[in-house]
Amino acid sequence: MDDQRLRAEIKELIVKELNLEGRDPASIDDDAPLFGEGLGLDSLDALQLAMSVEERFGVRIPEGAEAKPIFRSVAALAEHVARSKAA
Numbered sequence: 001m002d003d004q005r006l007r008a009e010i011k012e013l014i015v016k017e018l019n020l021e022g023r024d025p026a027s028i029d030d031d032a033p034l035f036g037e038g039l040g041l042d043s044l045d046a047l048q049l050a051m052s053v054e055e056r057f058g059v060r061i062p063e064g065a066e067a068k069p070i071f072r073s074v075a076a077l078a079e080h081v082a083r084s085k086a087a
Helices: 003-017 043-057 074-086
Strands: none
Touching: 003 043, 003 074, 043 074
């Protein structure tokens, strides 16, 4: 799967799983922060997103501080998924 398609799938997953109704997945910037001023996700969203990504892509998302850089942005999350699937 190419990088752009993976990023698009992750954006669709975020909108669907986190009930961001009215949000167009294509409007999510690849490099925008997922938490805080970006999408404004919180810790419960992180847990839901981690479970959804693990289920959908068959990769492991670490817990705690290790997960922080992975959830920095859609681009970072896509990089983790691609790297994990290649390993």
